[in-house]
Amino acid sequence: MEHLLETIGRNMFAIFGVMALGSAAFMVASRSAVHSVLGFLFAMLCIAGCFLSLEAEFLGMAQILVYAGGIVVLFLFVVMLVEMSKKKEKEVFQAQSRYAVVAVLFGAAAFMGVFRKVIFGTASVEALVLRPELAQGLNVAKQNAQAVSRGLFADYLLPFEILSVILLVALVGAVVLAKTERV
Amino acid sequence: MVSLNAVLLVSFGLFSIGIAGVLIRRNALIILMCVELMLNAANLNFIAFARHSGSVSGQAFALLVMGFAAAEVAVGLALVVALYRKRDTVQVDDINLLKG
Known part of the structure; x- marks a missing residue:
C-alpha cells in the first residue's frame, strides 16, 4: 500500500498530464457544448495539478481561481445564453475536418522529427x-x-x-x- | 523528479489538440476554448523551463499570460454575444459576410 502511494506520488505529473490530454480530447470531440465546457473545466483542473506537481504552487492556485472559478463560469453563461436557440446545429465538425486532422498530424510528426533530440534527450528538471x-x-x-x-x-x-x-x-x-x- | 521531456510532451499534445480543435470545430465558443487550451500549453512550457533554468522569470511570465488570457476571453465572449444578437448564430460557417 505504501509502495503504491509512493509510486503515485512520484508519477503525479504523468497522471495529471494524461488526464489533461484525455479531457482536452473529450472537449474537442463532444457534440454538446455544455459537455465541451465540462471537459474544458476538467482539463484546466488537471493542468493546475501539473503546475502543483512542478512545484509552482502559486500558479497552480491562480490557475484554479482564474480558470475554474472565472472563465469556465463565463463560458457556461454564454453557452446557456447562445445555445438555447430553436434551430439545432446539424453538423458539429467542419466539412474539411479530415484534411485538417491530417495537416495537424503531419505538423506534429515534423515537429517530432526536428526536436526529437530535445524531447527524448536526457535533460531533467x-x-x-x-x-x-x-x-x-x-x-x-x-x-x-x-x-x-x-x-x-x-x-x-x-x-x-x-x-x-x-x-x-x-x-x-x-x-x-x-x-x-x-x- | 519530473523530467523536462515529459512536460514538453504533455504541452505539445495539449497544443496539438487545441490547434486541431480550432481547425475542425464550427462552434465559435469551442474555438475560443481551444485557444485557451493552447495558451495553457504555452504556460506549462514556461513553468518547465523556469524550473530547468533556476529562475522565476518563467513563472512570472506564466502569470502575465494568464492575465492576458482572461482579457482575451472577456472580449471574445462579448464578440460572440454581439454576433449572436446580430446574426442569430454562433456557427463560424454561417458568418461569411466577407466571402465575396
Whole structure:
C-alpha cells in the first residue's frame, strides 16, 4: 500500500498530464457544448495539478481561481445564453475536418522529427532555486509566492503594469461590445 | 523528479489538440476554448523551463499570460454575444459576410 502511494506520488505529473490530454480530447470531440465546457473545466483542473506537481504552487492556485472559478463560469453563461436557440446545429465538425486532422498530424510528426533530440534527450528538471544574484541577500526562494512576486514586481514591473492597462481596456471593450443598442 | 521531456510532451499534445480543435470545430465558443487550451500549453512550457533554468522569470511570465488570457476571453465572449444578437448564430460557417 505504501509502495503504491509512493509510486503515485512520484508519477503525479504523468497522471495529471494524461488526464489533461484525455479531457482536452473529450472537449474537442463532444457534440454538446455544455459537455465541451465540462471537459474544458476538467482539463484546466488537471493542468493546475501539473503546475502543483512542478512545484509552482502559486500558479497552480491562480490557475484554479482564474480558470475554474472565472472563465469556465463565463463560458457556461454564454453557452446557456447562445445555445438555447430553436434551430439545432446539424453538423458539429467542419466539412474539411479530415484534411485538417491530417495537416495537424503531419505538423506534429515534423515537429517530432526536428526536436526529437530535445524531447527524448536526457535533460531533467531540477527544483526551483533562485540564482544568488537574483535572490540578493533576501531569503526569497523558500516560498514559491515570494519568488514569483520578486520576479513580478522587481524584474518585470513594466509588463505587469501594462497588463493592468490591457485588462482595463478589455473590460471597457467587453461592456461596449455586449451592451444592447437602445441603452 | 519530473523530467523536462515529459512536460514538453504533455504541452505539445495539449497544443496539438487545441490547434486541431480550432481547425475542425464550427462552434465559435469551442474555438475560443481551444485557444485557451493552447495558451495553457504555452504556460506549462514556461513553468518547465523556469524550473530547468533556476529562475522565476518563467513563472512570472506564466502569470502575465494568464492575465492576458482572461482579457482575451472577456472580449471574445462579448464578440460572440454581439454576433449572436446580430446574426442569430454562433456557427463560424454561417458568418461569411466577407466571402465575396
